[in-house]
Amino acid sequence: MTQTIIWTIAIITVLGLVLAIILYFVAEKFKVQEDPRIDEVEKVMPGANCGGCGFAGCRAFAEAAVAAPNLDNNYCPVGGNDVMAKVAAILGYEVKAKAPMVAVVRCNGTCANRPRTNTYDGLSSCKVKAALYSGDTACAFGCLGCGDCVEACQFGALSMNPETGLPEVDETKCTACGACVKACPKTLIELRAKGPRGMRMFVSCRNQDKGPAAKKACAAACIGCGICQKTCTHDAITVENNVAYIDFNKCKLCRECEALCPTGAIHGVNFPKPLDKEAVKARVQERQKKAREAAAAAAAESNTKEA
């Protein structure tokens, strides 16, 4: 009896040792040389595997970052500058700090602003709805309200506001991965610079119809009047296809466009003080008056010179 037990233990032990030695040599022989930095980089990544960087997950990003000669084309929008600084430290590259971005929904067609013209009875999906027709309001460019963006967000940063019927972005949760931008069939969502202390300006409309049609469809539509473009002293606003667009790299947050917009399509958010529209309007008018006088004086001067 005892002999059987001893033999069993001995055979198993010897077998184990022999196999371990074989395995050791096999492992040495077929060792895959992997850059240890890939693991290190992966460790500092957020681990969301959201695909916001353009790669299939954090591991793929780490591999690409290690293989690339610099970090110009690799940026993790979720981790932001902190994570990228750590990655740069591991790899010994330099990384340019990027302004933090945030998703912005550019539609102001709330239930109050934009009356419904028909009832949609199909599958609750923006993609399906957009393929079928222009939507249940007279605006063919606005939010369809089925929440494809909410579904696309992996970070719970988007939610539908039942009162307005529009999606809202929770800035604290938004990582600017861009999943919602891809999900929106009307391309309403844009990644914009978060701005100093979250302060930023944007045109909350994408309606390319001419003024009267846009206004009829939605009370808060951009009618492409161009007042904002003329007012802007920083050359940040362009009006194309009857809709204004603010370049966030040029905007100096003076809020003059917001004060002058006749329909309220331009929004300023996270400003500490509410906008004093009248004061800003007066300021702009004063400046424009001076400019006109100066122009008139210059014209008069050139006239006298010619004479």
Place this chain on the structure above:
Amino acid sequence: MKNTFSIGGIHPHDNKISRDCAITPLATPPTVYISVAQHIGAPAQPLVKPGDKVKVGQPVAEPGGFVSAFIHSSVSGTVKSVGPRADLAGKMSTTIEITVEGDEWMEGIDTTDTLVTDIPEDNKATLEKIRLGGVVGLGGATFPTHVKLSPPPGSKCEMLIINGCECEPYLTSDFRTLLEKGEQVVIGAAIIKQVLGGVPCTIAIEENKPEAIDHINEVIAKLRKISPKYDGISVMTMKMRYPQGGEKQLIDAVMHRQVASGGLPISVGAVVQNVATALAVYDAVQKNKPIIDNSVTVTGGCFPKQANLLVRVGTPLSYIIDSLGGMPSDAVKVISGGPMMGKAISNLDAATLKGTSSLLFLTAEETMRKPESNCIRCGKCADACPMGLEPFLLNKLSRINDVEALEDNAAQDCIECGCCLYSCPANIPLLDIIRMGKAEVMKAIKSRQIKK
């Protein structure tokens, strides 16, 4: 044994409540809106500018490509504007707005009722007349007819099928056309037959239209006495089943041949044309009359005045509705086309197109969707699918957007007939979801073809 297709299909109640209403011409509206995108393929290019005077039957837009068609003015008057206008679904398309003045027709159009029974021998001239007449398939797909009648080299047509099934519930315009313009339809069929090289022709009519079957049989017998060209045209009585009028289903039912996945009907030697298309071919070839009007069924259980109207192309829908006594108060949905495949209209100011066959009014009870519940895996959708697909599987794959698996399971073969949705006891919007997946597959196939 009655003839029908081999797999799938459903039996909705046919509801042909407007079957006894003769086709009556609708008064010309004060303004018509003629879209340049009335057919499958490239939109036509406008030939007129604001201020131009046009006559009835004058071309106002020319084909914008090979698969495209002429578009003609349906009225005489002055072009008011050429620009974007919302269509039935609220989407913008270039539209020619014409203010109606009088009713002056182009020279050369035969407006009399005399029947022209001589079939022209010159096939090239006939095809050119069909092209110039802007004839497109009026069964729903609006595919340019002259393209369909010019089979690619190497393929041989063995049979012409004239589709008079009208398997969609409610619709009666084809039925009325067969009854009232049977001679013209048969002559049109004979012209198409001649162009295709004298192949046999079958006019397929479902058994719920016995009057039409009898009438067409009489007409064929009468015309055979005039010319041997009418030999080889016969009527086939089809068993009632939806979607018998689908091209591939009809070929299966008549010829017992199945079109392969991704293949064209010509690959099994068939060409299918709708009854209304045969009539349009007759008008274009024998009378020089392009498509300027089409018959539209206005119907629905809640609509007080059933009608089959002859409507000029570009008539605003609101004008048609007003002329019949306005919107019924309990109607919640207006559909262009039949209840199975038709599209709900979101913009009643839109105008009719060549392919508009019906305006159907439905009440909330008839049309609103019931709440969706989970799939119980009963397999009714797979039984009902006339293409032999598995809608329950395509539903899942579409939801996760697995394009490769969708293509493997032939989502691109879906004919969007709605049988799956109709048969689903869990009220899952199968068609909506599968259509989304099909669009993704088509996109993938297209991008692959471009790469090659």
